[in-house]
Amino acid sequence: MCPYSFLAWSFYFSFLEAGKFMIDKQIFKIEGVKNILSWLVLLTFLQAVSILFQAFFLSKSIVILWHQSAFSSAVPYIFGFAISLLCRHFFSLIKEGSANSFSVTASEGLRDQLLGKYLSFGDQTIFKTGTGHAVSLLHAGIDNVQNYFQLIFIKIIDLSIIPWLLLIYMFFLRWQEALFLLLIFPVIIFFFVILGLAAQKRADNEYRNFTVLNNRFADTLRGMQTLKQLGLSRIFTKRIYETSERYRKSTMRSLTIAMTSTFSLDFFTTLSIAVIAVFLGFSLMEGKMSLFPALTLLVLAPEYFLPLRTFSEDYHATLDGKNAFTEVLSVINQKKTSEISALKVPAIDSETVLSVHNFSFQYPDGQQPAALKDINFLVRGFAKVAVVGLSGSGKTTLLSSLAGINSGRGEISINRNKFLNFQNTSWQKQIIYIPQKPYIFHTSLRENIAFYQPDAPKEQVVKAAKAAGIYELASGLFNGFDTMIGESEQSLSGGQAQRIALARAFLASDRHILLFDEPTAHLDIQTEYDLKQTMLPLLENHLVFFATHRLHWLKQMDYVLVMDNGHIIEQGRPRELLEDFDGKLNELRKELTDEK
Numbered sequence: 001m002c003p004y005s006f007l008a009w010s011f012y013f014s015f016l017e018a019g020k021f022m023i024d025k026q027i028f029k030i031e032g033v034k035n036i037l038s039w040l041v042l043l044t045f046l047q048a049v050s051i052l053f054q055a056f057f058l059s060k061s062i063v064i065l066w067h068q069s070a071f072s073s074a075v076p077y078i079f080g081f082a083i084s085l086l087c088r089h090f091f092s093l094i095k096e097g098s099a100n101s102f103s104v105t106a107s108e109g110l111r112d113q114l115l116g117k118y119l120s121f122g123d124q125t126i127f128k129t130g131t132g133h134a135v136s137l138l139h140a141g142i143d144n145v146q147n148y149f150q151l152i153f154i155k156i157i158d159l160s161i162i163p164w165l166l167l168i169y170m171f172f173l174r175w176q177e178a179l180f181l182l183l184i185f186p187v188i189i190f191f192f193v194i195l196g197l198a199a200q201k202r203a204d205n206e207y208r209n210f211t212v213l214n215n216r217f218a219d220t221l222r223g224m225q226t227l228k229q230l231g232l233s234r235i236f237t238k239r240i241y242e243t244s245e246r247y248r249k250s251t252m253r254s255l256t257i258a259m260t261s262t263f264s265l266d267f268f269t270t271l272s273i274a275v276i277a278v279f280l281g282f283s284l285m286e287g288k289m290s291l292f293p294a295l296t297l298l299v300l301a302p303e304y305f306l307p308l309r310t311f312s313e314d315y316h317a318t319l320d321g322k323n324a325f326t327e328v329l330s331v332i333n334q335k336k337t338s339e340i341s342a343l344k345v346p347a348i349d350s351e352t353v354l355s356v357h358n359f360s361f362q363y364p365d366g367q368q369p370a371a372l373k374d375i376n377f378l379v380r381g382f383a384k385v386a387v388v389g390l391s392g393s394g395k396t397t398l399l400s401s402l403a404g405i406n407s408g409r410g411e412i413s414i415n416r417n418k419f420l421n422f423q424n425t426s427w428q429k430q431i432i433y434i435p436q437k438p439y440i441f442h443t444s445l446r447e448n449i450a451f452y453q454p455d456a457p458k459e460q461v462v463k464a465a466k467a468a469g470i471y472e473l474a475s476g477l478f479n480g481f482d483t484m485i486g487e488s489e490q491s492l493s494g495g496q497a498q499r500i501a502l503a504r505a506f507l508a509s510d511r512h513i514l515l516f517d518e519p520t521a522h523l524d525i526q527t528e529y530d531l532k533q534t535m536l537p538l539l540e541n542h543l544v545f546f547a548t549h550r551l552h553w554l555k556q557m558d559y560v561l562v563m564d565n566g567h568i569i570e571q572g573r574p575r576e577l578l579e580d581f582d583g584k585l586n587e588l589r590k591e592l593t594d595e596k
């Protein structure tokens with residue numbers, strides 16, 4: 001291998017390796033990246049030219065003053081030096097400003113995409129990675145990505161342009177020193193790469209510990225009340241402490257590597273500059289070169305290494321940002337098994353025929369067999385369908401599939417319009433979903449009730465509240481319907497939360513599909529009875545799917561699906577099924593009675 005190709009190869013290798021640590025290639029797919037790159041390249045080029053002029057004018061001024069010429073002859077050079085210094089910093093400021101505005105826009109775009117992904121994937125993505133991790137990715141993670149965008153382009157472009165432009169000029173001044181600087185560069189990068197490998201491993205470890213800490217912290221906060229009741233809060237506090245200690249130690253370990261790499265780079269670059277200074281000193285003493293090229297070379301040598309040094313100073317922050325960026329993209333790039341369909345589902349009315357044939361669903365990380373298998377049923381108009389079964393039989397999964405939260409696949413027809421699953425916008429816009437514990441948002445009571453219809457006038461909100469039996473509660477509150485509820489605000493009982501969910505349903509009069517997932521499961525008998533009286537009028541004029549363990553609801557239902565192990569094992573009119581003493585519904589009734 002000839003020396004030139006060896007040199008070229010070592011440059012290529014060192015840049016490639018340095019780049020691999022710092023750049024996630026997907027960064028080039030971000031919108032507007034080409035424009036910002038071209039703009040930064042232009043500014044960096046101008047900055048490098050300013051540095052050259054700065055060195056030139058500075059050396060000229062010193063040489064004139066050294067030779068004790070008239071001060072006036074040095075003034076234009078001093079002036080030139082000041083101008084080029086100003087230009088250099090001016091270009092640097094514009095670069096930072098441009099990179100900053102790009103990084104803010106790009107990272108906010110990523111935050112929106114990430115949030116959109118979490119919302120469209122439902123709780124399954126969050127369930128997989130953990131709530132704490134999801135929240136920290138949306139906040140600290142995106143902030144790290146912003147910092148990464150802010151730093152990485154400027155650092156990489158500086159490193160790719162400034163040293164080489166300076167080096168070309170230095171070759172013209174004196175090739176020996178320029179060659180030395182050229183040869184030392186890959187050597188320094190080689191050490192940097194070795195340390196980078198270790199830093200990458202430590203940073204990955206640090207990120208893993210950070211994720212565990214976030215999840216553990218969020219879980220503990222959520223379960224704090226239960227932990228206190230069970231007398232376990234101290235144990236969990238200790239666990240959080242231990243996890244945070246692990247995170248602290250791993251951060252310190254990766255910081256040690258970062259410091260070592262900064263130190264070693266500083267050491268090598270300072271040593272190289274010192275070597276150059278010694279060479280130049282000898283050449284000057286021996287009269288082999290004049291003062292101007294020697295001074296210019298001495299001024300330019302630190303500038304030659306400066307991009308590399310600043311690159312290493314922000315190495316740790318950049319690595320953190322890169323890890324966060326990769327993580328954000330891994331969520332954003334997740335593919336849904338099926339995208340939400342835009343096919344129009346007719347509005348559900350008293351004449352609608354809904355037929356579900358061979359519908360199955362498997363959780364992405366669920367084990368065989370599927371959570372729902374060959375589900376078949378046909379319901380007409382505003383039927384009231386009970387979904388019953390033992391715990392784990394698939395009731396919630398069926399309701400989540402009907403709500404379009406789960407994907408699944410089968411032959412579904414609504415008045416002969418065919419669909420593959422319920423992930424359909426016009427179907428979902430007709431649904432009201434009431435789970436066991438409805439989510440109460442941290443906002444006013446009024447906004448909580450107006451969940452499906454945010455623009456509903458106050459009179460309608462009040463009417464819905466009256467129908468749901470929550471009006472008395474609202475009147476008793478300090479700020480009435482404007483009182484803040486949810487989170488740490490006004491606390492609500494399970495029954496009151498359920499009534500808010502019912503008020504939402506009363507208000508959403510244009511939605512005619514009601515999905516109840518064991519709405520009274522955790523309420524006492526009296527509260528359930530009171531709530532039932534409120535719920536019964538709501539069931540009218542709605543297609544209702546009502547998952548429950550409490551079989552007294554069957555009296556209000558027209559049809560029942562009995563589930564076991566993801567299958568519908570029996571279906572029909574409740575009264576007819578209950579008359580069959582050997583039937584599955586009666587078997588279930590006995591099992592549920594025995595359980596009590």
Ligand SMILES: Nc1ncnc2c1ncn2[C@@H]1O[C@H](COP(=O)(O)OP(=O)(O)OP(=O)(O)O)[C@@H](O)[C@H]1O
Pocket residue numbers: 124127363365366367371389390391392393394395396397398
């Ligand atoms: N997010 C999930 N990921 C993987 N498997 C799940 C998930 N949720 C439920 N399953 C599994 O699917 C099956 C049906 O669960 P599902 O919650 O639908 O039952 P259920 O009848 O509603 O039970 P319960 O009455 O206790 O609420 C169970 O085997 C359960 O372990």
